[in-house]
Amino acid sequence: MWYMPARSAASPSSPRDLILGRAIEHLAAHGLGDTSLRQLAGALGTSHRMLVYHFGSKEGFLVAVVRAVEARQRAALAEIVATAGSASPAEIMRRFWDRLADPALWPHERLFFELYSQALQGRPHALPLLEGIIDSWIEPAVEFARRHGLPERPARAQARLGLAVMRGLLLDLLATGDRRAVDQALELHVATLVGQDTADPAPLSPLSRGTRRSGK
Amino acid sequence: MWYMPARSAASPSSPRDLILGRAIEHLAAHGLGDTSLRQLAGALGTSHRMLVYHFGSKEGFLVAVVRAVEARQRAALAEIVATAGSASPAEIMRRFWDRLADPALWPHERLFFELYSQALQGRPHALPLLEGIIDSWIEPAVEFARRHGLPERPARAQARLGLAVMRGLLLDLLATGDRRAVDQALELHVATLVGQDTADPAPLSPLSRGTRRSGK
């Protein structure tokens, strides 16, 4: 007979979690195309037997990966918001974008979109990803915007639009690699923000922090 | 030995094209998950033998599907632009969005994002989709914006941003189904447009065409 470990509180560095970590890294780098359990296991330095052992099945394994990716996304968001300090929304968005646009993150973002689209298609293993895929980003943004004086409704719309801009431009960037062009588009949106952010104490300060990629 | 038809100018309703059409419909409805040739063939009312016969291989088949989807996208865009008439950019964007957001198109859009993300991951059959996936939309938009008085550079950025907003909000809509909330975000962006569109002959006309989903 076989045994699937009780999935208890999960000691932080159990073999299971080690595998998970490596899995995310590998999937980010190579995507989760049709890869079979065996290929994956091989690339992860384990055996397909182990994946089934720790996660119950291939599906179960992918569910775990999705959850972990989701968790990382949220963590990144939290850090961004925490780092915010007293910067203006516009400046926050620029910084956020600067981080997201870093080529080092591209693989993770590709994986994110891949899982996203699979979830949209109703693939069961990716569905958990959808829960909060919008709201978990909007809520903090709304709170932040309100702190800067926007009333509830516009704040929500603004947050939603900002998220869409980020993701839309990310799709663009991943496809074209044209950082300069995408940056210009973002700047256009950010300018909008400045115009609306009536509560910003210093809306006209030279917040450009160096003409955004002017030279290179 | 076997034979793959010479892929000539393709009489418009050859069995090959019939299959292609049904394939798009079916993929839009069910996504192209792991589906095998046989499953697909079954769902399309043909045999896996035929798919290989007409398209050379599974990959070849998917390439053909991708190309066809691409073509449909462009056709839709062309029609939109043609229909434009003399409406303001803001109004155009609203109309465009109204069409895109129609639930009847959701399946196609899901398929689009699925193929998009697969292409981003470097899956060979989807790669052809990337070519022009940004530019083929931006070029007409730029031309349009210029006709409304914007100089080249802002026009490009504006077009790029607009595309990102559309796709980002579409991702949102497909995940949440919250048309009302997404509409509000779009309206926020469109308002921006009006502000910049200095060349619009009637920027203050009640272009709201009925308070956008005010009631329901």
Add this chain to the structure above:
DNA sequence: CACCCAATGTACCATGTGGTACATGCCGGC
């Protein structure tokens, strides 16, 4: 009619798949 050739059907193959059964290594606690 005879011929051709695109279109389709039937049967098959080697390979890889997800999953399972069973044996074993290896650790800490009694």
Add this chain to the structure above:
DNA sequence: GCCGGCATGTACCACATGGTACATTGGGTG
């Protein structure tokens, strides 16, 4: 020092896959 149980390795299975070979149909043209 032995024993329980997590972790892992080996071997296997039934099955589905993509692709191929070969035969057959059927409509149009000489």
